Amino acid sequence: MIERTPILDFMTHVLLVVSFVALLMPMWIVFVAATHDFHTVNQVPMPLMPGSHLFENLAAAWERGNFGRVMVNSLTVALGVTGGKIVIAALSAFSIVYFRYRLRMLMFWLIFITLMLPLEVRIVPTYAVAADALRPFQGMLDFAGFSIDLPEWNLLNSYSGLILPLIATATGTFLYRQFFLTVPDELTEAAKMDGAGPVRFFLEVLMPLSKTNMAALATIMFVWSWNQYLWPLLVVTDHQNYATATMQLQKIVPGPLFGEPPVWNVAMAANLIVMFPPVLVTILLQRWFVRGLIQTDK
């Protein structure tokens, strides 16, 4: 649009600035609260300029929340989920786009409709499976009339329990499918003529080509899995060893439930700590992320 519309320009900028402030104000308050001592932060009104106690608050939060341990847990889970999602998404999209088999479209739509079933909706059955991963198969065997007893495979209180139930991803499969559809058929045929089999084609042609796509997916999924709260809360009871950062936050945030004094400065410092990794990942990958989503890079 190359049109001179001063009034419209002004209005859009006003809207932009207002939304920007509305978006960043809470962040700012979190930051400011994390820089004051206990007394200043509980004044009414709270000051809006940062104080000088940031590092001691961070240290206190780190100590209280056992972050040395839970950050590692969170990182393990987030990386595991992200990696798993990318692998599963790429493989299932590869199958759907490049192979002709019966029920192919049915498979695609089955994956697609799980977009409408987020974890929260299916959390009870998912928990049941996590408690005994082989139970569905046991059920099938029982139904078919076999009296074979499968061993119990409990995923609760383990990294696999935190990771595996989260890695199926319709969004990722769909993103990869759309990308694979844009890869020219001639490229596939050229690879065939060069003698590349499907696995080689997938690993040496499709995967390098989908780097931006992968970065986009990794960004979304890392942030998403880092922020998972409900599932870790359910599946982990051994908080000492398997708690994740977001779970730990809930213990530091003061509330009447715990009858503790409201130490908002430390709670907000803990917030900053937990927020840091996803923000960092987003900043590092955002250039790729945008490219992966608009996909002009060929």
Next chain:
Amino acid sequence: MAEIALRGVRKSYGKTEVVHGVDLDIAAGELVVILGPSGCGKSTLLRMVAGLETITAGQISIGGVVVNRLEPRQRGCAMVFQNYALYPHMTVAENIGYSLKIAGLSRAERRERVGKVAASLGLTEFLERKPGQLSGGQRQRVAMGRAMIREPRVFLYDEPLSNLDARLRVAMRVEIRKLHQRLATTTLFVTHDQVEAMTLADRIVVMNKGVVEQVGTPQDVYNRPESTYVAGFIGAPGLNLLHGIADSDRGVVTLRDGQRLSYDRGRWPEVGHGPVIAGFRAEVVKLAPAGLAGRFDFAEELGAAQLIHATIAGETVVAHVSGATRLNGGEPVSFVVDPAEVQLFDASTGRRLAGENGSAVASAPGARAMVPA
């Protein structure tokens, strides 16, 4: 023995048949061009040879081995695609050497062979670049290098020059011809461009709607088209075609408006009375009085010559006339056609009429054909 042999090859997509039984023999070392308009099934035929399409019926053999059920990589073909289909994330060297990598050759051997191929194509200085940093002609050469390096039995080109601009196309045409002379690899080349076909081919296969219309040398196809379809397709412009009634006693074809076009009775002794289509090249028409009378439509300027479009007996006739001619739309014109240059086709089937004497292959346009017997 034929290097590539096609026997009754058919291809259908569902109920639609797009290739209706093609028989073709290609000798070792021959460069055969499959020529036809888009949608005539020429690319499908090529892709069936390559193994990228299944063969619905019939048989294809390469080097005496029936390849119907073989994978593309087992057929010994290398292919150059219209849009080059280079791997965008690999360098030129990696692109060219990819098939060798798959074949499990050592890095050193790969580098040596890539180097050789690149040198022969003038690509040495670009080996470390990505395809995105190359011009169209360079990409085309990389695609050729990728095909060459495998030292295949058969080269397949699928309209490789269509994406290039006109000058580059001529240059690449010459390169492909040279490459073929040097390597003498059996080559199958698909194009819709008749100039490309004429200049490159040892033999041309003209296809139309999934059927082979004619197989012959460029000379053959140009001078003795087997059907009105080939006649109209080959040459720029194509053969002029006029409907009329043949009178074999006097050796004339009476056109729809009663004008008479003479033909050589000695050349066509078996033509009876009846409807025919008479054809002649634009190059043999002269602008002179007392010829076929028509109405001038417009002229196409070619620089050294003009193409005069006129309407005669309700049909369009084009004359290739050297020098500048100034005519106005609607003005009467008179075209003189040498009877020896007139070719006759069956009016109902469009096939060339049988019983032709001496097969007057006028080697160059305008050369006078034989004296009547």
